[in-house]
Amino acid sequence: MAALFQKMVVAGVGLIGASLALAAREHGLVKEFVGYGRSEKNLRFAVDKGIIDSYFHKPEELPKDTDFLVLGTPVAAIAPLTKEFLPHMQPGCLVSDVGSVKAEIVRDMEKILPATMPFVGAHPIAGGEQWGAEPARANLFIGSRCILTPTKKTDAKALAKVSRLWQKVGAKVEELDAETHDKILGLVSHLPHVLVYGLVNMMNRARVNSTEVIEYCGGGFKDFTRIASSRPELWRDICLLNREAVSGGLADYIKELEKLKRFVDEGKGPELEREFALANEARRRLS
């Protein structure tokens, strides 16, 4: 097939951006890949591994003929960095992102970018605790969800092109409005990170007769708290950009725990078993 794009700039050659470049190259979707970032080491690694063909460090060095700009930086940097690129961009350049939070980003990007530079918000739900170009792989998106968040303003052709790209690299593409996306992801992804960070801190502080409780945290606990290995500053930004959903999720969860605590305190065996059995059943349906 003909390439979808001639020159793709990956701004932030992290796990997602680098994997998208690898997959797009493998499928012949893009002709040339250029990386933007601050870490010389990471960018050089990405060139050595054939993830990108070249790179630059200053927004004003954005190649003039860039026709696809993908923002793969931490979420808080997406809109500010786009502002810096803007004076150096040409009409017709399609802009997209891979941020885990969408509403505020989509709103900002549509304000920043003129109609000649269409924006399509995207969130490929893939990756994990690792970061940088090193763990990138072309098959990262196979079978995973990629949520696009078009608005009334979104250019239909641009949307179709971005959708095609993600489908070609193996993702199951679906569309949601950005607010719905944020509410859902706030619960299923952002909230669990906060819960685990909090639990690890509590365990880390806990002492029983001067014994450090965390010394007794075994394999189960390690599996359970693996997401606490994620980068703190990324999740700080995600929580703040998706404040309402994360806060609402926390409030609901605290209520849930207060109910369970009441059942424990009052020795309510049947109620406790019913709650546990409901969860057990729901968890089985997930498998």
Add this chain to the structure above:
Amino acid sequence: MAALFQKMVVAGVGLIGASLALAAREHGLVKEFVGYGRSEKNLRFAVDKGIIDSYFHKPEELPKDTDFLVLGTPVAAIAPLTKEFLPHMQPGCLVSDVGSVKAEIVRDMEKILPATMPFVGAHPIAGGEQWGAEPARANLFIGSRCILTPTKKTDAKALAKVSRLWQKVGAKVEELDAETHDKILGLVSHLPHVLVYGLVNMMNRARVNSTEVIEYCGGGFKDFTRIASSRPELWRDICLLNREAVSGGLADYIKELEKLKRFVDEGKGPELEREFALANEARRRLS
């Protein structure tokens, strides 16, 4: 080496009891293995797999020459079942258990059993969500902790024998008093189960514009909530037998979440990052 025991009765041929029998047989620590339980199917499976040599269903059928009785039932059944066995036990029979909660069990067992039938409380920290004899394996305890909870009343020879048994099957044996055990395990094991059961239920109920949020729970969430696959009735009993520690842990955790929620609500980026970074660092030390 000479066998430590002639005839071991495994009351409750579950993952732990069956694995202990397999490992003890492999190491020649016990000459004969007899199973007790309700499920004919599970006991027959255990005979077929060479886990036990025979089995019985009624407490009064306990072999008279049993010199090692291991209670491997759900925690709430350990003391009541011991009472049923008692009239059929001979002096010199050593009694132990593998329950995840210790203080109440140790207290009850020491009340029930005469000095001629020494009791040693034990908790091998191994296993997982699976249950029954089917997933049992001889190497289950290799490298895992086994906590013994002796009291002032505990017979020193019996303690040494049980300790030897667990060491021989590969466990790292240590001693804690039962109350300390329960406080620690209440935090590192029992509490996380309650947290995950609660989270799964909350997700299972959550709707965003009629979309079922749980449909968006991906691989990370599945890993994270794996422990919700554990048997509800077991964890109900564990929570009720270790009520104080579980309730205290819930109270502390709710406080922790309220703090994080405040940081999110008030947009306190540095405070949020500091908390996440602390957890990140503590989690790294675990790996």
